[in-house]
Amino acid sequence: MASSILRRFIPRKTTWMYGQRMMSSTIDVSVDEQTGIALMKMKRKPVNSLNLEFLQDIRNTIVTLEQNKKCKGLILTSDVPKIFSAGIDILEMYQPNEERLHNFWRALQDMWLQLYMTPLATIAAINGHSPAGGCLISISCDYRIMAPNYTIGLNETLLGIVAPFWFKDAMCNTVGYRETEIALALGKLYSTDEALQKGLVDEVVTSEQIMEAAQRKMLEYVKIPNMARAMSKQLMRQETADKLCSTQDSDVQNFVNFCLQDKVQQSLGFYLEQLKKRKSK
Numbered sequence: 068m069a070s071s072i073l074r075r076f077i078p079r080k081t082t083w084m085y086g087q088r089m090m091s092s093t094i095d096v097s098v099d100e101q102t103g104i105a106l107m108k109m110k111r112k113p114v115n116s117l118n119l120e121f122l123q124d125i126r127n128t129i130v131t132l133e134q135n136k137k138c139k140g141l142i143l144t145s146d147v148p149k150i151f152s153a154g155i156d157i158l159e160m161y162q163p164n165e166e167r168l169h170n171f172w173r174a175l176q177d178m179w180l181q182l183y184m185t186p187l188a189t190i191a192a193i194n195g196h197s198p199a200g201g202c203l204i205s206i207s208c209d210y211r212i213m214a215p216n217y218t219i220g221l222n223e224t225l226l227g228i229v230a231p232f233w234f235k236d237a238m239c240n241t242v243g244y245r246e247t248e249i250a251l252a253l254g255k256l257y258s259t260d261e262a263l264q265k266g267l268v269d270e271v272v273t274s275e276q277i278m279e280a281a282q283r284k285m286l287e288y289v290k291i292p293n294m295a296r297a298m299s300k301q302l303m304r305q306e307t308a309d310k311l312c313s314t315q316d317s318d319v320q321n322f323v324n325f326c327l328q329d330k331v332q333q334s335l336g337f338y339l340e341q342l343k344k345r346k347s348k
């Protein structure tokens with residue numbers, strides 16, 4: 068399965084395990100050993116934005132769960148009200164330290180490869196807004212359930228930046244070429260209903276029902292013989308993952324060069340200002 072990918076990365080250990088519970092400062096995980104279903108709640112306040120350490124924590128958690136023989140499925144959700152994840156922490160890209168910027172992008176790549184190719188069945192219970200990197204996490208799961216009145220999409224162009232090819236590939240694999248082309252150009256944030264209509268999410272239920280719906284669907288997944296299910300996933304996804312695996316270093320360098328451009332820094336600074344202004348209105 069993803070073992071060729073997994074062997075290449077040895078994650079930093081920051082997640083603690085107490086019996087069936089794992090904790091870090093940004094993630095809460097519990098494993099139900101009867102059903103084989105793990106629940107991971109993201110809790111990096113205020114908006115679950117993805118910084119270097121948070122990305123490493125997410126990846127470590129997936130690795131640890133993969134090593135737990137009793138765990139077959141993972142439900143990802145948020146503990147922050149109304150926000151699944153605000154995507155990449157913009158402060159990682161704005162006025163960055165160059166070495167950290169390298170490490171940050173590598174951590175994002177590694178987290179994505181781990182999540183996208185994990186042999187665990189994965190369901191995103193999207194209980195809040197899910198722009199950009201939040202959308203990437205969602206579309207990297209096997210199944211998506213979303214609560215009403217939130218938004219999801221790859222809105223990078225609105226920040227004056229560009230979704231990398233592997234975000235684009237994951238989106239294309241989910242909603243198709245033409246929809247992705249429109250979505251990326253316009254930085255489209257879909258409402259929950261639009262997302263369902265376009266196949267960006269698979270199911271819509273109320274916030275109150277979302278965990279029950281995710282558990283119900285996950286029971287369907289974990290009932291399937293594990294190896295057959297995991298190999299089918301690999302069949303669908305390996306080619307996409309390999310595209311990044313074979314170009315990880317140059318992808319990091321492209322990202323760093325892109326971010327360090329004055330124009331990009333100006334756009335990010337402007338976007339951050341807008342976020343603050345919006346808040347004070």
Ligand SMILES: CC/C=C\CCC/C=C/C(=O)SCCNC(=O)CCNC(=O)[C@H](O)C(C)(C)COP(=O)(O)OP(=O)(O)OC[C@H]1O[C@@H](n2cnc3c(N)ncnc32)[C@H](O)[C@@H]1OP(=O)(O)O
Pocket residue numbers: 113114116150152153154155156157158196198199200201222223226228229230231321322325326342343346
């Ligand atoms: C070659 C390739 C090059 C580049 C590729 C880069 C790919 C990038 C991928 C990304 O993920 S970029 C990030 C995109 N994310 C967004 O655009 C989301 C922006 N945020 C929002 O829209 C909203 O904050 C919200 C998520 C809808 C939540 O709204 P709410 O009203 O509940 O909160 P508020 O806006 O007041 O935010 C609280 C607090 O958090 C800060 N914040 C929000 N999002 C981010 C973020 N992504 N990174 C860092 N900080 C963020 C916001 O400024 C507020 O801060 P403050 O309390 O200090 O004012």
